Amino acid sequence: MAACIPPGSTAQVKAIPCNIRKEDEVKNLMSSVVSEFGRLDFLVNNGGGQFQSPVSMLSLKGWNAVVDTNLNGTFLCLREAYNAWMAENGGAVVNIILLISKGRPGIAHSAAARAGIDNLSKSLAVEWASNGIRINNVAPGSIYSVTAAENYKDIGDVFRHAIPFTPAKRNGTTEEVSAAVTFLLSPAAAFITGETIKVDGGWDLYQVPWEIPEHDRMPAYNWEKIIEEEDKPKAKL
Numbered sequence: 351m352a353a354c355i356p357p358g359s360t361a362q363v364k365a366i367p368c369n370i371r372k373e374d375e376v377k378n379l380m381s382s383v384v385s386e387f388g389r390l391d392f393l394v395n396n397g398g399g400q401f402q403s404p405v406s407m408l409s410l411k412g413w414n415a416v417v418d419t420n421l422n423g424t425f426l427c428l429r430e431a432y433n434a435w436m437a438e439n440g441g442a443v444v445n446i447i448l449l450i451s452k453g454r455p456g457i458a459h460s461a462a463a464r465a466g467i468d469n470l471s472k473s474l475a476v477e478w479a480s481n482g483i484r485i486n487n488v489a490p491g492s493i494y495s496v497t498a499a500e501n502y503k504d505i506g507d508v509f510r511h512a513i514p515f516t517p518a519k520r521n522g523t524t525e526e527v528s529a530a531v532t533f534l535l536s537p538a539a540a541f542i543t544g545e546t547i548k549v550d551g552g553w554d555l556y557q558v559p560w561e562i563p564e565h566d567r568m569p570a571y572n573w574e575k576i577i578e579e580e581d582k583p584k585a586k587l
C-alpha cells in the first residue's frame with residue numbers, strides 16, 4: 351500500500367499486526383492508532399473468511415472458528431474503536447459482510463455470523479448515534495482477488511463458477527468494493543446509518559448457487575392421509 355501513495359502526499363501507512371480474535375491484540379491495535387496518529391476517524395472491518403462445507407459436515411471447532419473470526423472479531427474491533435476514540439469524538443464504520451438475504455447454503459456458518467454483524471450494525475446505528483458514529487455494511491457478491499482465489503484453489507475456480515449467477519456476467523473488482531466503502535465513510539453518506547449496500551452485479555436478485563437434487567421428501571399436507579393413519583389399528587403393547 352505504501353508504494354501506492356503518490357510522491358508529495360502526506361498520507362502514511364503503518365501496519366500493526368492484530369488477530370481480531372484476540373481481545374488484547376485488538377485493544378493494542380486501537381490504542382496504538384490513537385497514540386500514534388492522534389485520532390481514529392474510520393474503521394473498516396474487512397478481516398474475515400470461511401471454508402466451504404455443508405452444515406451436516408461441520409465440526410463445532412470449525413463452526414466456532416468461523417463465528418469467532420467474523421462475528422466476535424468484528425464485535426471486538428467495534429467496541430475497542432468506540433472505547434479508544436469514537437465514543438468521545440465520533441466516527442464512521444463499515445463492516446464487510448456477505449450476501450445473506452437468501453441464506454448461503456455451503457457457507458452457512460459465515461452467513462450466520464455476517465447476519466449477526468448486519469443486525470449488530472442496526473443496533474449500534476441507534477445506540478451510538480448520539481456519539482456521532484455512523485455504521486454501515488457492504489455486502490460483496492463475487493469479487494476476484496488473487497488472495498481470495500488462493501484460499502479457494504483446492505475446491506476449484508469458484509470465481510469462474512460465480513459468473514453465471516451474476517447478472518453483470520463478470521466478477522466484481524476490489525476497487526468496486528472500495529468505492530462503496532469510501533462513499534459510506536465520506537460526508538456524502540452523512541445521512542446513511544444502519545444500512546447495507548450490496549456490491550454484487552445483481553447476484554442477490556437472481557439465483558442461489560445451490561443445486562437441490564430431485565426428491566419427493568416434502569409431501570403436501572393432506573387431511574385424508576392423516577385420518578387414514580389415525581384409523582389404522584394401533585399396535586398392542
Ligand SMILES: CCCCCCCCCCC/C=C/C(=O)SCCNC(=O)CCNC(=O)[C@H](O)C(C)(C)COP(=O)(O)OP(=O)(O)OC[C@H]1O[C@@H](n2cnc3c(N)ncnc32)[C@H](O)[C@@H]1OP(=O)(O)O
Nearest residue numbers: 399400401409411412415416419492498501508511512559
Ligand atoms: C456452483 C458453485 C458456485 C459457487 C460460487 C461461489 C462464489 C464465491 C463467492 C465468494 C464468497 C466469499 C468469498 C470470501 O470470503 S473471500 C475470503 C477468502 N479468505 C478466507 O476465506 C480466509 C479463510 N480462512 C480463515 O478465515 C480461517 O482460516 C478460518 C476461520 C476458516 C479457520 O480459522 P482457524 O485458522 O483458526 O481454524 P483452523 O485452521 O485451526 O481450523 C479449525 C477447524 O475448522 C475446520 N476447517 C478449517 N478449514 C477447513 C477447510 N478448508 N475445510 C473444512 N474444514 C475446515 C476444521 O474443523 C478445523 O479443525 P481441525 O483442523 O481440527 O480439523
Ligand SMILES: NC(=O)C1=CN([C@@H]2O[C@H](COP(=O)(O)OP(=O)(O)OC[C@H]3O[C@@H](n4cnc5c(N)ncnc54)[C@H](OP(=O)(O)O)[C@@H]3O)[C@@H](O)[C@H]2O)C=CC1
Nearest residue numbers: 368369370371396397398399446447490491492493497498
Ligand atoms: N472476495 C469475495 O468474493 C468476497 C469477500 N468477502 C469478504 O471480504 C473480506 C475481504 O476478503 P478478500 O479480500 O476477498 O479475501 P482475503 O482472503 O484476501 O482477505 C481476508 C483478510 O482477512 C484477514 N483475516 C482473516 N482472519 C483474520 C483474523 N483472525 N485477524 C485479522 N485478520 C484476519 C486476512 O488476513 P491475513 O492475510 O493475515 O490472513 C486477510 O487479509 C472478507 O471478510 C471476505 O470474507 C465477502 C464476500 C465476497
